[in-house]
Amino acid sequence: MIQDFITIIQDYWLLLLIGQYPNGPLGGLANTLILSALAIAFAFPVSILMALARLSKWWFLRWPMTALVYVTRGVPLLMLILWCYFVIPLWTGADVPSFLIMLVTLVIYQGAFLSEVVRAGIVSLGQGQMDAARALGHGYMGAMRFVILPQALYNMIPSMISTFVSTIKDTTLGYVINVPDLTFAASQVNNQLLTQPFQVFLILAVVYYILCWSLTYVANSVERRIARRRAGPRNARLPAEAAPLKTITEQL
């Protein structure tokens, strides 16, 4: 049994790591990491912009964004992926790589989820912080950047981590539109071996688990470091204390 795993890894590690590269497109774990990192890197600022639009006093920003967030949150990610897969090439008339389609879909989808968290984080600060910033002469953007967002984002860290973790997991759905990622490579291996699906997909699960767990670990230790720096009777928000916010926002 253990021997099976070792053999699979010995024979296919390169395929699992980088896919067909350099004879084909980059794939495997490398592509999963790149896709996850890009999706998180873009979804984060996008979610802030979406939240600001939803809190905007201008209806022409608020209404369409509210609609987009509701629709996105109300449909399964797989639908959204397939929809983008067929619609984006129609609109653009170009042959868009499936990697890019997957990236755009993930950014919109996770951005919408995260924007609800950001919005709740901003609203939960109350009016006083904004008033204080405005009274000192900060403009709206300055107040957001220097006063509101640093606090709201800090309070959001637990929810942010869970969104980022689910982003990593959701990259696996790229399989349906042939994004050459780790899942895709594993299924290629499985197709070649035919007899060892349990072993192949267990290896896959372990790799995803390690990925998600390390992200959680890093994020938690960053949060603990900030909490320690600010330690005081009111501001030592340990992850456990900040967790209720997450439950609230996920019900929104």
Place this chain on the structure above:
Amino acid sequence: MSTSVSEPQAAQAIRIADVCKNYGDYQVLKNINAEVARGEVVVICGPSGSGKSTLIRTVNRLEEINSGGISFEGQDIHAPMRASELNKLRSRIGFVFQSFNLFPHLSVVENVSMSPIRVKGVPPAAAHDKALKLLDRVGLADKANSYPGQLSGGQQQRVAIARALAMEPPVMLFDEPTSALDPEMVGEVLSVMKSLAAEGMTMLCVTHEMGFARDVADRIWFIDAGEILETAPPEDFFKNPRHPRAQRFLADLRH
């Protein structure tokens, strides 16, 4: 904006002319007319819900008004203007809140130095030095590197005053700065305010601290149900209030 209140080189620091404000159907401010001279200390008092906070918040336009005008150093702060212009005007009006509203993610010295750096473009090193001087002045030099969550209410409010002063405003507004404090901390905040007054700062304070009003104010505005019913020097106001509602307010306070 029917009334023009803009004039160059006004003698008054603040001039409030025919200001009305509604929340829906409810009229919070009814035709307010009042002035604060340069260097003057004015205390606004009146019963709860009378519109004191609303009035003081219209002075730096944290609240909009429905009609009238408010001039600050001769400039109408409620006139239509670009956001950047309003921000510039606001940065010259210090405001101290009942609930302190310090920035909990910044250290004390960063609370005080952040706005001069970000709004006025003061070099960070200079802003930092200035912040330390101001903290020393409010008696908190040793707390520079603490975070607001580590301070008592009275200490937080003194930091909030230092933070407002860091913008070098010619005018300071206070909205019940001691109401959220435990009794033993009221004195330390009032003494900072007293020293400011003694240095000639123009101040407009909403407060229930009648001792402070008596000792420090040049004039009292008594406001009830959105109207200024009486403005008088403290000795007149406390000895012979003219308006019946002012008499009742003072009688209630003594009980």
